[in-house]
Amino acid sequence: EPEVTQTPSHQVTQMGQEVILRCVPISNHLYFYWYRQILGQKVEFLVSFYNNEISEKSEIFDDQFSVERPDGSNFTLKIRSTKLEDSAMYFCASSSGWTYTFGSGTRLTVV
Amino acid sequence: GESVGLHLPTLSVQEGDNSIINCAYSNSASDYFIWYKQESGKGPQFIIDIRSNMDKRQGQRVTVLLNKTVKHLSLQIAATQPGDSAVYFCAENYGGSNYKLTFGKGTLLTVNP
Numbered sequence: 001e002p003e004v005t006q007t008p009s010h011q012v013t014q015m016g017q018e019v020i021l022r023c024v025p026i027s028n029h030l031y032f033y034w035y036r037q038i039l040g041q042k043v044e045f046l047v048s049f050y051n052n053e054i055s056e057k058s059e060i061f062d063d064q065f066s067v068e069r070p071d072g073s074n075f076t077l078k079i080r081s082t083k084l085e086d087s088a089m090y091f092c093a094s095s096s097g098w099t100y101t102f103g104s105g106t107r108l109t110v111v
Numbered sequence: 112g113e114s115v116g117l118h119l120p121t122l123s124v125q126e127g128d129n130s131i132i133n134c135a136y137s138n139s140a141s142d143y144f145i146w147y148k149q150e151s152g153k154g155p156q157f158i159i160d161i162r163s164n165m166d167k168r169q170g171q172r173v174t175v176l177l178n179k180t181v182k183h184l185s186l187q188i189a190a191t192q193p194g195d196s197a198v199y200f201c202a203e204n205y206g207g208s209n210y211k212l213t214f215g216k217g218t219l220l221t222v223n224p
């Protein structure tokens with residue numbers, strides 16, 4: 001069964017540092033997403049990406065965040081200057097309409 | 112803003128019993144709902160979905176009920192097994208072309224052997 005692959009599974013970074021979270025979506029999917037989940041809380045939408053551009057973003061997705069699909073395969077989330085409150089699980093997902101598949105997530109810890 | 116929420120944060124059942132997990136939503140424009148299961152250290156896993164033009168949908172050991180009058184969604188798991196222990200989320204989409212999902216807070220289901 002096709003999978004969404006995320007790397008790394010766990011990243012520890014110092015406050016103020018840049019991090020890049022990587023995802024390989026399912027190859028024939030057209031929509032790509034990043035969601036995050038702060039420990040013990042609900043999963044929150046960050047951004048959706050379609051046709052090589054952001055189609056929607058939440059209030060959380062401020063100027064510190066950016067996404068890219070650099071090579072037609074990978075889908076990345078960059079946080080330019082991490083804050084303590086960015087510590088969370090970050091889930092990548094891809095879909096072909098309503099058929100969503102989530103990755104296993106990257107646990108980001110900002111210290 | 113409008114949001115999806117859950118009545119019970121935790122639910123503990125005996126193996127073999129039926130489980131019912133509830134979800135309330137407040138956006139009357141929501142037209143599609145999904146239940147996800149999340150095991151520790153994993154991403155959300157699709158269980159079952161339902162569209163707003165339906166009241167009930169059944170899958171293998173699971174049933175989703177939608178009551179649009181009171182904006183309530185439930186997930187019923189028959190003959191609950193230890194492997195069903197996880198956090199269960201409801202999610203909704205209230206229109207738009209991006210298939211964006213809004214998640215509820217989650218219910219932790221614990222199945223006791």
